[in-house]
Amino acid sequence: MSADGISLDPPPGVRADWTIDQNWQAYSPAEHDVWITLYERQTALLPGRACDPFLKGLDALDLHRAGIPDFQRINEELFRLTGWTVVAAPGLVPDAVFFDHLANRRFPAGQFIRRPDQLDYLQEPDIFHDVFGHVPMLTDPTFADYMQAYGQGGLRALNLGQLHNLARLYWYTVEFGLLETPAGLRIYGAGIVSSRAESLFALDDPSPNRLGFDLERTMRTPYRIDDFQQTYFVIPSLQALLDATLSDFGAIYAYLAGQADLPIDAILPEDKVFTRGTQA
Ligand code: HBI
Ligand code: FE
Numbered sequence: 001m002s003a004d005g006i007s008l009d010p011p012p013g014v015r016a017d018w019t020i021d022q023n024w025q026a027y028s029p030a031e032h033d034v035w036i037t038l039y040e041r042q043t044a045l046l047p048g049r050a051c052d053p054f055l056k057g058l059d060a061l062d063l064h065r066a067g068i069p070d071f072q073r074i075n076e077e078l079f080r081l082t083g084w085t086v087v088a089a090p091g092l093v094p095d096a097v098f099f100d101h102l103a104n105r106r107f108p109a110g111q112f113i114r115r116p117d118q119l120d121y122l123q124e125p126d127i128f129h130d131v132f133g134h135v136p137m138l139t140d141p142t143f144a145d146y147m148q149a150y151g152q153g154g155l156r157a158l159n160l161g162q163l164h165n166l167a168r169l170y171w172y173t174v175e176f177g178l179l180e181t182p183a184g185l186r187i188y189g190a191g192i193v194s195s196r197a198e199s200l201f202a203l204d205d206p207s208p209n210r211l212g213f214d215l216e217r218t219m220r221t222p223y224r225i226d227d228f229q230q231t232y233f234v235i236p237s238l239q240a241l242l243d244a245t246l247s248d249f250g251a252i253y254a255y256l257a258g259q260a261d262l263p264i265d266a267i268l269p270e271d272k273v274f275t276r277g278t279q280a
Contacts (some may be wrong), residue, residue, distance in 0.1 A: 008094050018097045022088040022111055024070040031113050032067030038119065038128050039063070041196050049203055050193050051179045051186035053143065053238065057136025068113060069131060078135065082144035086135055091124050096158055102151025107138060120197065123225075133190030134174070142238040143188070149245035150174070162253045165219045172218045173241060178202065178210065178234045185210065185234060185274065201228050207280045208232055209265060212272025215244045216252055220262045230265045234274055 010018050046055065060081065061074045075085045087101065089108035101108050109130035114122045122129075137143045150170060157166040175191035185203055187193050192202045202208070205228075211217075213233040221231060235241050262268070265279050 008096065011090070014090055017101070018089055018093040019087045019108065020090055020111055022071045024068070024072070027068050027113075030116070034113050034116055034119070035068045035128060036066070037116075038194075039132065042132065042194065042199065045196065045199055046187075046193065048183075049187055049199055051181065051188045053140035054136050054188055054193060057139035058132075060139050061136060063132060063136070068127060071109075074131075074135070078139060081139045082141055084138045084144055084147075086131060095154065095163060099151045099154030099158065102147055103155060104151070105144070105148055107134060107147075109135070121195070129190065129194045133194030137188060137190070140238060142242050146238065146242045146245060147174070149242065153245060153249060156249065157253075160250075160253060162249075162256075165253060165256055166249075168219050168221060168223060169215070171223045172221065172231075172233045173213070173235070176202070176223075176229050176232060177213070177241075178232045179238070180234050180236050180274075188235075188238070198228055202232055206275070206278050208275065209267055209273070209277040209279075210234055210275035211267065212236075212274070213240070213244075215247055216255060216259075217262075217268070217271070219252070219256055220259055221266070222261050222264050224264065230277065230279060234272075 010016060014020055043058070061069070061077055063069050063074070071086045071088060078084050078086065082105070084105045084107060086109050087106050088111040091110055091112070093108055098108060107130070110124065110126045112126055113128060114126045138147060154163070154166055157163050173189070175189050177189040179186045179188045187199060187202060192198045208229055209231040211231060211233055213235045218233050223229065265277070267273060267276060
């Protein structure tokens, strides 16, 4: 058993690197309809909410309305743009496997799609969360470099027993990150952009804190996986996110070892506060 409780040996029918064939021809019309419903819901509300690199990526990969995208088709353009490819996975894969894929510019996306009665939420990332939520940002060269650096850092963190700190960095950037732009705050996090309710909540609701991103600050902040975020961290640019990965994580982990976790809704005197949430 590996650290995260999932055996590193893949289940029957799954390759050693935990990938499977997407088998695009096998998707049913009903499954394509779920994608179309989710796609049209999100693209109706994301202009003015999602950041430009996300919207450009959506167009570049032509993640169109006709249904679940064929990875072979979108990988031609994605690889040309940033050297990334999407590979099909049966679901969550062991951390070590996940990081190794990211470190090699492969994004493991769930091959399955949620059922019609799960449109608003599901625990495990499905193909809509992964391909609509995560993949468009991988067309941006800076973010593409960040995701590869994250994978390389993850492999190191695993070996240092520091995964919990790095998982927070992933959570508050890749999954639930906000970007500051001259036109206001914009979404780049996949967990937000693939969710209708959170695409609205993350920008409009007075309840959550919205604080300036800081690497150590963010890594001291726990997160919840079962509800909207109580705190969102805002980056000034994607370049700032990439620059953060150039830090000495060994020194950061040593510092964090002496620091208690912060309350999930804490606001510190040194925080750059965009919104002081009501935490309603
Ligand atoms: N596996 N397929 C897949 N997708 C993920 O997003 C993912 C994963 N395994 C582990 C994981 N995410 C998180 O624990 C990361 O923080 C490492
Ligand atoms: Fe995700």
